[in-house]
Amino acid sequence: MRFKIHRYNPETDKKPYMQDFELEIDSSRMVRDALIRIKAQDESLVFRHSCGEGVCGSDAINMNGINGLGCLTRLSSLKQPIEIRPVPGMPIIRDLVVNMDQFFNQYRAIKPYLTVNDPEPEVEYKQTPEQRDKLDGLYECILCGCCSTFCPSFWWNPDKFRGPAALLQAYRFLADSRDQATTERLEELDGPYRMFRCHTIMNCVNVCPKGLNPTKAINEIKKMMLKDML
Amino acid sequence: MTLPKRKFDTLVIGAGGGGLRAALQLAQADASVAVVSKVFPTRSHTVAAQGGMNAALANVSPDNWHWHMYDTVKGSDYLGDQDAIEYMCRAAAKTVIELEHAGVPFSRMENGSIYQRPFGGQSQNFGGDQAARTCAAADRTGHAILHSLYQQNIRSKTHFFDEYFAIDLVKDEEGFVLGAVVLEIETGEPLLIEARTTLLATGGAGQLFRTNTNAHINTGDGLAMALRAGVPLQDMEFFQFHPTGIAGKGMLISEAARGEGGYLVNKDGERFMERYAPHAKDLASRDVVSRSISIEVKEGRGCGPNGDYIHLKLDHLGPEVLDKRLPAISESIRTFLGVDPSKDLVPIYPTAHYTMGGIPTNKSGQVVVPVDTGEEVIPGLYAAGECACVSVHGANRLGGNSLLDIVVFGRAAGNDIIEFLKENPYHRRMSQDSVDQALSRIARWDQKGEGESVDTLRRELQTTMEEYCGVFRTEEILSEGLGKVLELEQRMSQVRLQDHSKIFNTARIEAMELENLIDIGVATVTSALARQESRGAHSRVDYPKRDDVHWMKHSLYYKENRRLDYKPVRTKPLTVESFPPKDRVY
Numbered sequence A: 001m002r003f004k005i006h007r008y009n010p011e012t013d014k015k016p017y018m019q020d021f022e023l024e025i026d027s028s029r030m031v032r033d034a035l036i037r038i039k040a041q042d043e044s045l046v047f048r049h050s051c052g053e054g055v056c057g058s059d060a061i062n063m064n065g066i067n068g069l070g071c072l073t074r075l076s077s078l079k080q081p082i083e084i085r086p087v088p089g090m091p092i093i094r095d096l097v098v099n100m101d102q103f104f105n106q107y108r109a110i111k112p113y114l115t116v117n118d119p120e121p122e123v124e125y126k127q128t129p130e131q132r133d134k135l136d137g138l139y140e141c142i143l144c145g146c147c148s149t150f151c152p153s154f155w156w157n158p159d160k161f162r163g164p165a166a167l168l169q170a171y172r173f174l175a176d177s178r179d180q181a182t183t184e185r186l187e188e189l190d191g192p193y194r195m196f197r198c199h200t201i202m203n204c205v206n207v208c209p210k211g212l213n214p215t216k217a218i219n220e221i222k223k224m225m226l227k228d229m230l
Numbered sequence B: 001m002t003l004p005k006r007k008f009d010t011l012v013i014g015a016g017g018g019g020l021r022a023a024l025q026l027a028q029a030d031a032s033v034a035v036v037s038k039v040f041p042t043r044s045h046t047v048a049a050q051g052g053m054n055a056a057l058a059n060v061s062p063d064n065w066h067w068h069m070y071d072t073v074k075g076s077d078y079l080g081d082q083d084a085i086e087y088m089c090r091a092a093a094k095t096v097i098e099l100e101h102a103g104v105p106f107s108r109m110e111n112g113s114i115y116q117r118p119f120g121g122q123s124q125n126f127g128g129d130q131a132a133r134t135c136a137a138a139d140r141t142g143h144a145i146l147h148s149l150y151q152q153n154i155r156s157k158t159h160f161f162d163e164y165f166a167i168d169l170v171k172d173e174e175g176f177v178l179g180a181v182v183l184e185i186e187t188g189e190p191l192l193i194e195a196r197t198t199l200l201a202t203g204g205a206g207q208l209f210r211t212n213t214n215a216h217i218n219t220g221d222g223l224a225m226a227l228r229a230g231v232p233l234q235d236m237e238f239f240q241f242h243p244t245g246i247a248g249k250g251m252l253i254s255e256a257a258r259g260e261g262g263y264l265v266n267k268d269g270e271r272f273m274e275r276y277a278p279h280a281k282d283l284a285s286r287d288v289v290s291r292s293i294s295i296e297v298k299e300g301r302g303c304g305p306n307g308d309y310i311h312l313k314l315d316h317l318g319p320e321v322l323d324k325r326l327p328a329i330s331e332s333i334r335t336f337l338g339v340d341p342s343k344d345l346v347p348i349y350p351t352a353h354y355t356m357g358g359i360p361t362n363k364s365g366q367v368v369v370p371v372d373t374g375e376e377v378i379p380g381l382y383a384a385g386e387c388a389c390v391s392v393h394g395a396n397r398l399g400g401n402s403l404l405d406i407v408v409f410g411r412a413a414g415n416d417i418i419e420f421l422k423e424n425p426y427h428r429r430m431s432q433d434s435v436d437q438a439l440s441r442i443a444r445w446d447q448k449g450e451g452e453s454v455d456t457l458r459r460e461l462q463t464t465m466e467e468y469c470g471v472f473r474t475e476e477i478l479s480e481g482l483g484k485v486l487e488l489e490q491r492m493s494q495v496r497l498q499d500h501s502k503i504f505n506t507a508r509i510e511a512m513e514l515e516n517l518i519d520i521g522v523a524t525v526t527s528a529l530a531r532q533e534s535r536g537a538h539s540r541v542d543y544p545k546r547d548d549v550h551w552m553k554h555s556l557y558y559k560e561n562r563r564l565d566y567k568p569v570r571t572k573p574l575t576v577e578s579f580p581p582k583d584r585v586y
Helices: A031-041 A101-109 A129-133 A152-156 A163-174 A182-189 A203-207 A214-229 B017-028 B065-075 B082-101 B141-155 B221-228 B286-298 B318-324 B327-337 B401-423 B432-446 B454-468 B475-492 B506-530
Strands: A002-007 A017-022 A060-063 A066-069 A082-085 A092-094 B005-013 B033-037 B116-123 B130-135 B159-162 B164-171 B177-184 B189-200 B239-246 B263-265 B310-313 B346-355 B366-371 B374-383 B553-558 B563-568
Touching: A002 A031, A031 A082, A066 A203, A101 A163, A152 A163, A163 A182, A163 A214, A182 A214, A203 A214, B005 B017, B005 B177, B005 B221, B005 B401, B017 B033, B017 B141, B017 B401, B033 B164, B033 B189, B065 B082, B065 B116, B065 B130, B082 B141, B082 B401, B116 B286, B141 B401, B164 B189, B164 B221, B164 B432, B164 B506, B177 B374, B177 B432, B189 B221, B189 B401, B189 B432, B221 B506, B239 B286, B239 B327, B286 B310, B286 B346, B318 B327, B327 B346, B374 B401, B432 B506, B454 B475, B454 B506, B475 B506, B506 B553, B506 B563
Parallel strands: A002 A082, B005 B033, B005 B189, B033 B159, B189 B374
Antiparallel strands: A002 A017, A060 A066, A060 A082, B116 B130, B164 B177, B177 B189, B239 B346, B263 B310, B310 B346, B366 B374, B553 B563
């Protein structure tokens, strides 16, 4: 199979370039398998990866123009030559590795932790199965960054717009029947940028490797804000 | 060039559940904590744990911690230390509640309490009916716990060094551990982190084996760092093979699949576990189920064109259970096998999964080494989680006890560190020799020229370990295996890197990971060759029986001269009567 892979080593390269590789590999394998095999031939190729089964979120890359996880993307699903690039819009460190600081800063900014003001009981906070169901489709996020780095609003304002991943997590806590910081969370997201830069382009939904829906979560937050105002 | 330095009260190496639980305990006690992780914390392998965490909450079936303790001692094939096991089982309920309060989205019962499912080796009333003791967030429990712990650490302002690789511990002449030399992966620059206490929480070494359920990062770095610091590794011959890895690929299919009612069938469609474990059947201990699968395949009852795997049957569970209780493994089965668990049988085979052995600690997480007739702590050094050997798992870990282990002993280590910090209020003088030694480990990889590649040796190591130190072992096979692993150790000195750049040089990281793996491989095969009995996961065809007279003791492997030593199992619990060894039937 034929590959074109983004290469850039700031120590030796003036600018990034695309390098061709050919590899004998079963097309039912995943893109990550191919990258590992290529690295065995050329150890200078650099990419992040770890669990190989789509739960650690390390290997977000851009394949033939679309963001996804290398470990969950079958080679046979991609047209050759397969073009592999880093996820767009982020500072490139080397080859396929980008600096994710802004992405994680936005995540931390939404205060992604359960906040309860009541005294702690000695048993669990009760939650009915129906209340718990509201967290499905939210808590599963693996922070791979496929969505936010494929969002034009995030490309333009990565310092001000929280981005789809952080907003999905903001709603994960707003939707949690145990959480008691609803007002503070909604206030924090108010204003022209933090959430309202979302223009429902839906790139996030299309590329999420876990099938999650940040756009829907953003709409739910807007509904909560409206209700809060009334 | 002067080496940059940072100073903290405590250094935690590893950001999985053990490291993060300890860091949280410390940060909440106002200690300054640095967490060093070679990947962003939520990429740590705790994230991949599926089925759940054991605690006798009795939300589903009658239960108490004492029954849990009995099951764990029996599961360990009587090699677990009963004081530590009692401590863990007693602490379990409280620890789960703390996690729930920290935000873990556990699945729920109708009355709003935490959902629990049956898992292997669980019983009511000391060997009676099946218990349902495993607290679960669908089949993503590890993910739910790791993310919640990271989130609470953000709140507590723990200081993270993300994508820093730990090179070696730093010690002074009196044996105090003073921190570690680490490498910033992005810049390729070393950094000295000085700390009054250091906690190793670096996880297991599943990458020793070709087919494994582990992540690329599970290279046992902390185990090898301990060995190089003169600390022995305990019970390394006990490596768990999980019964249900995806055949030929290794991805984990949680024991929850069988806990929720799935079962194994051979090529004749026979539910063969009924023959091997008439009472517990598919929910016997993992060592028992893995051996049974291997025997079925060896005796010609395997499935598929080559008869080299077994089928896991889930199609009778119905979409409600698959979607609600097992969504992630259903997705994995569709993605990696292209089959539909609601209609098709799932090909599985035992797969290297968990390092029962590790750095010897007591139940406070302090690293201990034998001195004369007793034990001594290594001042300033702690270990918790899969890299540690407390030992609560003994010769075989029960499913659902790993998430429990990391959180209980991460927390316990945190508490003991707080005491140590009070008693040792000042940093000790740094030992330049020890720092230089650590730095030389990095410098070694600057050697240029032709040589073998890291990739070649890693693959040979993994194949060797699988062929010569797998589910069934004999003297002959292990001796040959030891020869091969030692040869790899020799050849390691001839390995050269081609990539000598500094920025994000993962080839250099993988080279140092391979050094770690080879040390651990030698420890594992050496310990396995010496143990002339079958116990738990260590199955010797030439010594098929457990031998409590000669072998109810822990192995200790030292890197220097590949020396083996032994210490007794702690059979005396904290408050209850000891469970004496008896025949282990399920």
